[in-house]
Amino acid sequence: MSESESEYWDGRYAVADQLWSGAPNSVLVDVAAELPGGRALDVGCGEGADAVWLAKRGWAVTALDVSGVALERAAKRAEEVGVDIRWIHAGLLDAGIEPGAYDLVSAQYPVLFKTPDAVAEHILLDAVAPGGLLVVVHHGEFATGQSHESHDGEVFDPADYVGPWDVKPLLGDGWHIELDETRARHLTTGSGAGHASDVVLVARRD
């Protein structure tokens, strides 16, 4: 985990007692509500709404994030509702994710720098167990290739970060796409409320 990455995100979280809506992401709820449970990995779990939702439904959840501030909030929330979650304070590339260990790998609005050899994308793909699902969701606006302004006024290029559109071309033999679509997003609370659509990729490993 780079020091600046975790410092940036700790600072981002520290501006408010709660940054996100507190509700599990709607795509995850749609995709996972009917699943039987198993081992789940939440990549960039933030304040833990998805991880807690999964754990309450019986999943054995591992959740990772670069921000210790976010993880403290997430752990507090898990304790309040009485679920056990394995928290990893690390970026995806440094987290030592075991290949083939998860029946569900979920990356909701991840912030993962692209590398020439697509390291982050391959860690996500490799983490999925045979028969398991990979769910990658990102903001529809980020698929357009246009620069965006972040919450602190910094201009960034979404093309520098991994999205579902980067993972999809890497799904070779041994994967089946279950969902590949852009859908409207209706979130009205929390820092992510300004985004109007989601790009959703759900793929199952044979």
Ligand SMILES: C[S@@+](CC[C@H](N)C(=O)[O-])C[C@H]1O[C@@H](n2cnc3c(N)ncnc32)[C@H](O)[C@@H]1O
């Ligand atoms: C846009 S937020 C999304 C949080 C959460 N998935 C949600 O939907 O509410 C992105 C999250 O990724 C975390 N993050 C940033 N860089 C990361 C990295 N290299 N590996 C894992 N998580 C990272 C941030 O701390 C932040 O919590």
